[in-house]
Amino acid sequence: MSDRNREPVTLQTVRISVVDQLYAALRMAIIGNELSPGARISEAEVAQQYGISRQPVREAFITLANEGLLDIRPQRGSFVAKISLAAVLDARFVREAVEADIVKLLAATPDAALLANLRQQLTRQQELVGGSARDFMEADEVFHRTLAEGAGKGNAWRVVEEMKAQMDRVRFLSSMHFPVARLIDQHRAIVDAIAEGDATGAETRIRTHLQGILSDLPVIKQERPEYFL
Amino acid sequence: MSDRNREPVTLQTVRISVVDQLYAALRMAIIGNELSPGARISEAEVAQQYGISRQPVREAFITLANEGLLDIRPQRGSFVAKISLAAVLDARFVREAVEADIVKLLAATPDAALLANLRQQLTRQQELVGGSARDFMEADEVFHRTLAEGAGKGNAWRVVEEMKAQMDRVRFLSSMHFPVARLIDQHRAIVDAIAEGDATGAETRIRTHLQGILSDLPVIKQERPEYFL
DNA sequence: TACACCATACTACCATACAAGTAAACACGG
DNA sequence: CCGTGTTTACTTGTATGGTAGTATGGTGTA
Numbered sequence: 001m002s003d004r005n006r007e008p009v010t011l012q013t014v015r016i017s018v019v020d021q022l023y024a025a026l027r028m029a030i031i032g033n034e035l036s037p038g039a040r041i042s043e044a045e046v047a048q049q050y051g052i053s054r055q056p057v058r059e060a061f062i063t064l065a066n067e068g069l070l071d072i073r074p075q076r077g078s079f080v081a082k083i084s085l086a087a088v089l090d091a092r093f094v095r096e097a098v099e100a101d102i103v104k105l106l107a108a109t110p111d112a113a114l115l116a117n118l119r120q121q122l123t124r125q126q127e128l129v130g131g132s133a134r135d136f137m138e139a140d141e142v143f144h145r146t147l148a149e150g151a152g153k154g155n156a157w158r159v160v161e162e163m164k165a166q167m168d169r170v171r172f173l174s175s176m177h178f179p180v181a182r183l184i185d186q187h188r189a190i191v192d193a194i195a196e197g198d199a200t201g202a203e204t205r206i207r208t209h210l211q212g213i214l215s216d217l218p219v220i221k222q223e224r225p226e227y228f229l
Numbered sequence: 230m231s232d233r234n235r236e237p238v239t240l241q242t243v244r245i246s247v248v249d250q251l252y253a254a255l256r257m258a259i260i261g262n263e264l265s266p267g268a269r270i271s272e273a274e275v276a277q278q279y280g281i282s283r284q285p286v287r288e289a290f291i292t293l294a295n296e297g298l299l300d301i302r303p304q305r306g307s308f309v310a311k312i313s314l315a316a317v318l319d320a321r322f323v324r325e326a327v328e329a330d331i332v333k334l335l336a337a338t339p340d341a342a343l344l345a346n347l348r349q350q351l352t353r354q355q356e357l358v359g360g361s362a363r364d365f366m367e368a369d370e371v372f373h374r375t376l377a378e379g380a381g382k383g384n385a386w387r388v389v390e391e392m393k394a395q396m397d398r399v400r401f402l403s404s405m406h407f408p409v410a411r412l413i414d415q416h417r418a419i420v421d422a423i424a425e426g427d428a429t430g431a432e433t434r435i436r437t438h439l440q441g442i443l444s445d446l447p448v449i450k451q452e453r454p455e456y457f458l
Numbered sequence: 459t460a461c462a463c464c465a466t467a468c469t470a471c472c473a474t475a476c477a478a479g480t481a482a483a484c485a486c487g488g
Numbered sequence: 489c490c491g492t493g494t495t496t497a498c499t500t501g502t503a504t505g506g507t508a509g510t511a512t513g514g515t516g517t518a
Binding site: 459460461462463464465466467468469470471472473474475476477478479480481482483484485486487488 | 505508511
C-alpha cells in the first residue's frame with residue numbers, strides 16, 4: 001500500500017446518543033428562553049414528547065442541572081432554573097478574568113493568520129446587523145472561541161462557554177438587549193489592540209466589552225422579576 | 230406564640246441520594262489516585278461493590294465524565310481519564326485568571342474579619358506540616374474558597390474547584406509534589422498583601438503561587454508516562 | 459506459521475417497572 | 489367559614505431487563 005506510513009486519522013462514530021441530542025436541544029431552548037425560567041418540565045412529559053424513555057431524559061436533565069440551567073427537586077419536580085443575580089454576576093466575573101488573560105496572551109505574540117480570521121469574522125458579523133439575535137449569538141460564540149483557541153487555550157473554552165450561556169440567557173429574556181452594532185465595534189477594537197501588540201489595551205477593551213451586561217441586568221430584572229430568584 | 234414574627238429557618242432534607250454519595254466517593258478516589266488514570270471501572274462492577282443498581286452508578290459516571298475525570302466509551306467501557314497535559318495547563322490558566330481577579334478585589338477593600346479568619350487558617354495549616362497530603366489539600370481548599378467567598382464570588386468557586394481538582398490530581402500522582410511549607414509561605418504573603426491593600430502585589434503573588442505546578446508537571450509526566458494521554 | 463472467520467463474553471445504552479416522597483384536592487368536623 | 493386529616497395523582501429515585509456494538513480468544517484453513 002502506498003500510504004502505509006501516513007498519519008492515522010481519528011475515526012468518528014456517527015451515532016450521537018439520544019442523551020446528547022436531547023441535552024443540546026434543551027440547552028438551546030432554555031438559553032433562547034423558549035423554556036422560561038421557573039417553567040415546570042417533567043421527565044415523563046419530555047420523554048413522551050420525543051418518543052423516548054424517561055432514562056435518557058433524566059440523564060440530560062442531570063447535566064443541565066450541573067450547569068445551573070435546571071433545578072431538580074427530588075419528588076417534587078424539575079424546573080427551568082430561575083435566574084440568580086449572584087450566579088450571573090459571578091459567571092460574568094469569571095468570564096472577564098479568563099478572557100482578559102487570553103487576549104493578553106494573544107497581544108503578546110500577534111499571529112497574522114489568526115488576525116485575518118478574526119477580521120473576516122468581523123465583516124461576517126456586520127452582515128448580521130438587523131438579523132436575529134440567535135444568529136448573532138452564534139457568530140459571537142465563534143468569535144470568542146476563536147480567541148481562546150488562538151491563544152492555545154481550547155480547553156479553557158469549555159468554562160467560558162458555560163459562563164457565556166448564563167449571560168446570553170439573561171439577554172434573551174428581553175430581545176432589546178443585544179446591542180449588536182456596539183458589540184461589533186468592541187470586537188473590532190479588541191482585534192485592533194491585539195494586532196498592535198497592545199496587551200493592556202486589549203485587556204481593558206475586552207473587560208469593558210464583557211461589563212456591558214452589568215447595566216442591562218438590573219433593567220431586565222425590573223422588567224421580568226418573575227424570572228428571577 | 231411569642232415568635233410569630235421570627236425568620237423562618239430553611240430546613241434541610243437529610244437524605245443524600247445514592248448518586249451524590251457515590252459521586253463524591255469516586256471523585257475523591259480519582260483525585261487521590263486510589264483509582265489510577267487509565268484504570269478500567271465498569272458500571273456493573275461498581276454497582277455490585279456498593280450493593281446498588283447500575284443506574285445510579287451510571288448517573289454518577291456521567292457527572293464525573295462531564296468534569297473530565299472519567300472517560301466513557303460507548304459499548305467499550307469506562308476508564309479513569311488519563312491526564313491530558315493541555316487540559317491541566319488550561320485548568321491552571323483559568324484558575325490563575327480567576328483567583329488573580331479575586332485577590333485584586335479583596336485587596337481593594339481589605340476586610341478585618343476576613344483577614345482574621347485567613348490568619349487563623351495559616352496557623353492551622355502550619356500545624357499540618359509533615360502530615361498527610363490529603364489533610365493539607367483540604368485545608369488548602371478551605372483557604373482558597375475563603376478567598377472567593379470573601380470577595381463575594383461564592384458561585385465562582387464552583388469553577389475554581391473543578392480546575393483545582395485537575396491540578397491536585399496531578400500532584401497526587403507523586404506524593405513528592407506537595408511542598409507544603411512553601412505553599413504556606415505563599416499563602417501568608419498573599420494575605421499580607423491583601424491586608425496592606427496592595428492589589429498588584431496580591432495579584433503577582435497568587436499568580437506565582439498557582440504557577441508552582443508548572444515546574445512539577447513535566448517531572449511527573451516523566452515519572453509516570455503511562456498516566457498521561 | 460499466518461490469517462481470516464466466528465463464537466462468545468462483555469460493555470454501555472435505552473426501556474420498563476417499582477418504590478418513596480410530595481402536594482393538591484376533597485371530605486369532614488368544629 | 490375555617491382548619492384538619494385523608495385520599496389520590498404525580499414527581500423523581502432506584503432496580504432490572506433487553507439490545508446493539510465491541511473486543512477477544514479460539515478454530516479451521518491454506
